[in-house]
């Protein structure tokens with residue numbers, strides 16, 4: 371194999387051959403060098419934003435062979451343009467708690483790329499949120515949205531506000547203050563936010579109410595993830611989790627396998643995790659463990675979903691409460707859920723939750739399939755360990771695209787003042803996930819890296835955005 375200077379398994383083929391057809395070593399090295407220098411510039415211009423660097427690096431490494439095939443992308447500086455968000459908004463969010471104390475949080479909306487449609491992506495409310503997190507999420511989002519094949523660009527936002535332990539009224543006051551600035555930047559044809567970690571239907575409801583109040587417009591399509599009583603769409607709530615499992619099902623089909631009888635571990639216990647568990651159980655697998663930031667629960671009989679929903683969706687409680695009710699289940703505090711042996715792993719919690727040592731444990735325990743429900747939950751080292759061990763792996767930007775795809779379906783229903791049934795919406799979601807799988811799989815083959823879903827997703831998403839940017843001129 372020609373050494374290309376990249377220390378990453380994702381650009382190597384499984385059979386050790388060069389991934390691209392005909393170019394000289396010199397061409398290859400020079401594209402590689404170009405990419406390295408673009409990456410160095412991204413790091414220099416965005417200091418300290420390590421999650422953003424990580425997300426950019428992964429995509430840039432994948433697109434080396436694409437640039438070799440398409441010198442027009444390099445000439446138009448498509449990569450440099452893609453790495454620079456079109457607009458970044460940072461604002462103060464003052465609010466008052468129930469005791470009358472004033473708090474100041476920081477709000478963000480990064481409008482990354484509108485080549486394919488209005489900016490689209492969620493809002494995350496979590497104390498870890500800073501510009502680097504929002505940018506990594508926005509960057510991932512634009513390729514993810516491209517993979518859905520729907521007319522949506524990429525954006526992301528959020529705040530370092532922590533909704534945990536806050537009353538409904540405090541959350542409402544925060545959301546109203548957040549929207550009092552955000553409203554001037556969003557709109558059905560401009561930028562359409564939705565939920566992410568810490569932002570569910572409660573928060574979307576408060577945000578929508580304030581948008582309507584300030585603008586005096588009942589503009590349903592300005593936010594997605596709305597409640598069913600005021601313009602929300604069936605299956606949006608379930609879509610990220612269901613979609614991840616549909617994607618896993620497609621991967622298993624390739625090898626003549628299915629979820630039937632599989633032991634599955636799902637990390638997290640929020641919206642994505644809950645509906646991933648539901649779909650795994652519907653398709654005949656058993657989820658034996660899930661987690662939150664305090665630890666994990668292990669239930670060999672299979673996670674009792676009604677109980678989990680009651681604890682997490684109704685009580686907004688901790689996972690520990692699960693083992694208090696289900697006596698045979700165990701709660702293991704402050705440990706990684708990835709120590710529980712499984713065949714299929716669905717990381718549905720947060721970024722970088724599977725590190726190299728988790729990956730090594732999972733491989734040793736016989737895990738053969740990892741499908742990301744969260745955004746970038748697997749570190750680059752862990753991905754390498756999976757790749758070397760022959761564990762099949764799907765990145766979030768392909769596997770968790772069901773959430774944003776269902777948001778695009780919600781926009782479609784809002785635009786036509788229509789509402790579709792659950793069964794019809796779920797069928798649409800399934801077809802979209804099958805289509806994304808096919809695109810990733812076929813692109814990986816086309817570039818000589820069969821089975822490499824990271825390369826397939828990055829290359830296919832990149833090409834869609836790059837072609838639209840080229841067509842629209844220098845903007």
Ligand code: GLU
Nearest residue numbers: 491492564565566774777
């Ligand atoms: N936050 C979700 C994601 O990471 C959904 C975004 C949306 O529905 O706009 O894709």
